[in-house]
Amino acid sequence: MKRVAEYIHGYTYGSPDVAKSQVSQRELEDLKVSVGFTDEDQRYLLLAGEVLADQTRRIVEHWRSGIIAGIPNLARHSRSPEGDALPDYLAKSNLRFEQWILDTCLRPYDQEWLNYQQEIALRHTSQKKNKVDGVQSTPFVPLRDIIAFVAVINETIRPYLSAKGHSAEDVDKMHRAWCKSLQLQLALWARPYATSGQTPNEW
């Protein structure tokens, strides 16, 4: 599997430390159908993965420095409770963010992927945020901010998908597949927020 760096702190994809997802394979299959995710989408995600592979650093820089840093409400989640920068935390989570782009495009959406989706979800909630990096920051990222930022990710990924000279039609198809995958992942990430007793009131 393609990686953005040899060592990625806190990146535990496929490791036995990652708990089994509480989402069943059946629920995942149903979600794929609801989102309209097809074999063609899967193929175009693989193409997107090739296209994006050497751009992940620039993309995450764009999201972090170009967008999130300018929105105090979002930027605080990578800062100390006093609002100070945490460069080490940012660098580590940026690397995982880069790898997530590749995983979105190149990984099979199987049990391991499902398990890691749950891990990603929990790392945004009070159950696991800050823990893997041992930092003090906001206790959780509100679900609404995650939902909202997916719109930004979807809009801004497009020029990177067209940066390698593919036809408008192919770029469209890559983009559509990307957006479906993101919405599928968003549905999975919402689970702990909507499950009684897991993360109360982190909307």
Next chain:
Amino acid sequence: MKRVAEYIHGYTYGSPDVAKSQVSQRELEDLKVSVGFTDEDQRYLLLAGEVLADQTRRIVEHWRSGIIAGIPNLARHSRSPEGDALPDYLAKSNLRFEQWILDTCLRPYDQEWLNYQQEIALRHTSQKKNKVDGVQSTPFVPLRDIIAFVAVINETIRPYLSAKGHSAEDVDKMHRAWCKSLQLQLALWARPYATSGQTPNEW
């Protein structure tokens, strides 16, 4: 305000029956920023409203008969617990679905809009589903299905946006504005699902 029909059963937008949203104006403004919603988006939504106004019936037909009806997991939410069709329920909710397209494009996103977003959200949860139509159907629509279907709505709206001969650039801008609005609304609709004690375990 443009309406898809003179009488729309259960459409209570702006009426005193609609409770005040638990989301503050400040939270709404923050969400708009997070989603990247600009004045330009607002203008392009108005244009989208003009473009879509005489197509709402066809669009909702497409979503309901062309897509949802073929996905048992989604279709059941408009059917009886035994799986029988409820044509009156479907007709009524389809009309509201049509009007929602116009409201998305043409309404100002003010306090009344915010209140009605909460009403829409609750009507998908066990708190209010089926009530306004006095029917027996599934007790709620799981949050994950709503998140997933937004991807379908976003993908399938595009040809309708380009049906009136606007330039590719204008269609792109209308579509981008539409997708941001949908994600903003999705964030608002997620609130009751993620709020303790309101709708436990309706993920």
